[in-house]
Amino acid sequence: MFKKSTTALMASAIALSAALPAFAQDVTLTMWHNHPEWKDRAQAILDAFEAENPGIKIDLEEIAGTNYSARLNTALAAGEAPDLFGLPAGNETLAAGNAGYAMDLTGKLDLSSLRATPGEAVVQDGKTWGVPILGAYSVGLYYHRNIFADLGMTPPTNQAEFLEMCAEMKAQGVTPLIVPASDGIVPSFMYMMLTASVLGTEGFAELRRGERKFTDPDLVAAADFLQDIGECMQPGALSTPYVEGKALAALGQGAMMPGGSADYAGYQEINPAVDLGVVPFPGVGDNAPATVTGLEYIYLVNSDTEHADAALTFLQWMLGDTAQQMVVDSITMSTSKNVAPEGNRILDEFVQASRSGDMRVFYELPETGNVWSVAQQNTAALFLGEISPEDFAAKLQDAVVIAE
Structure with a gap:
């Protein structure tokens, strides 16, 4: 740069x-x-x-x-x-x-x-x-509380629940997930949360030491789940820029959207009446749902x-x-240990979500900093089926830098 x-x-x-x-x-x-x-x-x-x-x-x-x-x-x-x-x-x-x-x-x-x-x-x-x-921020899964109430649903916690809910929402004419995917950033955050559900903090430390790999079968499963999520995103997601996607999400054009704690202020600016809740992103397979946190x-x-x-x-x-x-x-x-939110329900929910499982974001760490950019460059190809989950995982593993 x-x-x-x-x-x-x-x-x-x-x-x-x-x-x-x-x-x-x-x-x-x-x-x-x-x-x-x-x-x-x-x-x-x-x-x-x-x-x-x-x-x-x-x-x-x-x-x-x-x-x-x-x-x-x-x-x-x-x-x-x-x-x-x-x-x-x-x-x-x-x-x-x-x-x-x-x-x-x-x-x-x-x-x-x-x-x-x-x-x-x-x-x-x-x-x-x-x-x-x-x-600082944590990233999880926002959902419209009013839409879920109207559908009689509760937010998904794992892969099977998410994909089943996706199919049910589409059958009822509801877009399950809003993702601004044109630059690959939000899909890369989704992938990080999926890997967080598999690895947790201890497993992430092992990956940074070279003791785990993105090509391990349980992490290839994270890439496979991410590819499946493509079917749940709004039409034209791969050409939707961040600002447009955020507006679609705030205005309730979809039931859920991945987002960070800092995004809520923007949702409120667009739609002061927005009624959101936050949960950790659904886990891969039977793994617990997870969030990621960064500055x-x-x-x-x-x-x-x-x-x-x-x-x-x-x-x-x-x-x-x-x-x-x-x-x-x-x-x-x-980032201060001296303060706490006063009456901010969304931030309280993010704190609760992070207790399910949390991991630092890739780009803040020397071993995985390059993985972040490689993920951005390849999520569209994964969604389009131009590369397989195995190939996606191999590209990310090649970008890991292990200190000698």
Whole structure:
């Protein structure tokens, strides 16, 4: 990707903030964000920051996810990137840091408020290049509670229930599943959840060590189930972009849709009356249903910024309790161990769903980072029957990188 040669923070964070300079004149930080559907909620958090830090203004630009990477790549190459920009935790963040695009944040911020998994995810090769200021997510299966009530059905928990329900819904003229599949991202999340049901966290660790393979029969069964799910998706799913698919899902054009905890805000923006529930994605065979969990984009500081101190002040505030309570109450799951959602039923359901079985997303880890992109490139061929589940699994296994 890269080519260039709170109410109060914890005591140590307060000390760190006190060491940063006061801003006698206004400083404006530019920030790119890839969730336009969060605009009002994200801006409310930035307004709270500016109220507590009147010398710093955040100029937020919202860029749709489908355009974000291309815009950012171009801006970085041209030396015109914003002061603050987000990237997925994992290989892309490490590449940005190693290419010199991002400031090394190691030791410059107090990260003690982070839960263990996010804290682990932001450290790569001993360095911290970015921090998760806008939360984490879990991915499961959304369903329209009103549609299920009208049909007299309950959400499926395993492969047989799902495929049987799919057939029954289609017989009654109901589209079972909305999947925006044009770029392969949502189908790849579906595959991750299916593998999570087979592997669990222990099995995933074994796969990363080379002790399990995607070509093992029980994991080929996950690819086989994914191929079968294609029959349950809306017509034209393979040409449906994310924004259009999200609108179809929010407006009840299908009974279910795979989605993350951060998607709910967008569904509400499209349809304030939407009545959704969340369950883990049905398990392969008799395996328990599962979810996957990862970080929303982590935020990096442009190495060319003229306002490094202001950027650090902003990131430290965003890691604090005030900001993270706003994140978890209005947008998605927080990465902070100090806050919990207050009256957010959807996030509570995601927490419950993740207890059935949960696994980290492929792209945040060096061994499986390449698997993510290979899955995206091949899900359409799997749905179309152009490759077999065995061939799909073999392509993914070839992309695994096992440390020597």
